[in-house]
Amino acid sequence: MLYNVLIDPFVMMGSAPDLLIQTLWEGLVAGVLYALIALGFVLIFKASxxxxxxxxxxxxxxxLTLVGLHEMGVPALLALILTIGVMFILAVTVERVVLRPLVNQPDIILFMATFGLTYFLIGFGELIFGGNPKQMIAQELYLPQGSTDLDLFGGLVRFQHIDIAAAVIASLIIAVLAVFFSKTRIGRALRAVADSHKAALSVGISLGQIWVIVWFAAGIVALVAGIMWGARSDVSFALQIVALKALPVLILGGFTSIPGAIVGGLIIGVSEKLGEFYWGGLVGGGIETWLAYIIALLFLLYRPQGLFGERIIERI
Structure with missing residues (x-):
């Protein structure tokens, strides 16, 4: 049994390096998309x-909004622009209806408010677009189709073009947002709001404006993640389960760290694929559904602030 767990998987990796590269590639793509989703969590957590x-x-x-608008006859690129507008309206609505009345309330109140927002969006989405899975309009958005096979280490490694596009686009968005929020005036204001709402207000920073910008940025991130995940599978409410994989990513990287979201996403993505391919047969498969949470639990036990989070010491 110990041989099967500790030795045999590594023997398989060495004997079939092409399969190892294929597994690592798929893990890296999933990890980048996890990091993209986690970035939306980080932005909002840093602001509120x-x-x-x-x-x-x-x-x-x-x-769903993007696909639903296209099904109503709206051209794909126009539907994309209108969806961006919808996410801006959602950001403004959240700031006016949810955040502004609850400013300076305990964090648990705001957290519970996001639960309410979750179930509102589920109900509203089902009312407008229905509950059936839909196919992402990847081709209409000019996302690449097909695949390329490369002969590596004596075997074929397949690179899906949509996976390459997903990795490149997600990486670009992460880089742009990282620079925007670290080097610009808005980024400095965001850090001030994250440190203290009252102090930010005292120096003339508008909480409402910052919250709208951050929630809109998180909405854009959500849209790109939805397009990429939808193109790899389909668009349905089951995607929110995949999106919540960002929670262990945040625990690994730290709730306030953009680099942490990137590293945490890659660790989770690669670990899931390696675990499922090389160790999945020992437990009957399904490792991808729970391995991320086991890794997160270990971090909570031994390094709760994450890899890039700050250790908070409270003195009494």
Missing amino acids: GVFNFAQGIMVVFAA
Whole structure:
């Protein structure tokens, strides 16, 4: 038994390096998309100090809006622009209806408010677009189709073009947002709001404006993640389960760290694929559904602040 767990998987990796590369590639693509979703959580957490439970359903809602508008006869690129507008309206609505009345309330109140927002978006999405899975309009959005096979280490490694596009686009968005929120005036204001709402208000920073910008940015991230995940499978409310994989990513990387979201996403994505392919047969498969949470639990036990989070010491 110990041989099967500790030695045989590594023997398989060495004997079939092409399969190892294929597994690593698929893990890296999934990891980048996890990191993209986690970035939406990080942005909102940095601005309000609250974990936005609704980020997962925002991924689904954005993708459903895009596909639903196209099904109504709207051209794909126009539907994309209109969906961006819908996410901006959602950001303004959340700031006016949810955040502004609850400013300076305990964090648990805002956290529970995001639960309410989650179930509102589920009900509203089902009312407008129905509950049946839909096919992402990847071809209409000019996303690449097909695949390329490369002969590596004596075997064929297949690279799906949509996976390559997903990795490139997600990486670009992460890089742009990282620079925007670290080097610009808005980014400095965001850090001030994250440190103290009252102090930010005292120096003339508008909480409402910052919250709208951050929630809109999180909405754009959700839209891109929804397009990419939808193109790899389909668009349905089951996507919010995939989106919640961002929670262990955040635990690994730290709730306030953009680099942490990237590293955590890659660790989770690669670990899931390696675990499922090389160790899945020992437990009957399904490792991808729970391995991320086991890794997160270990981090909570031994390094609760994550890889890039700050250790908070409270003195009494």
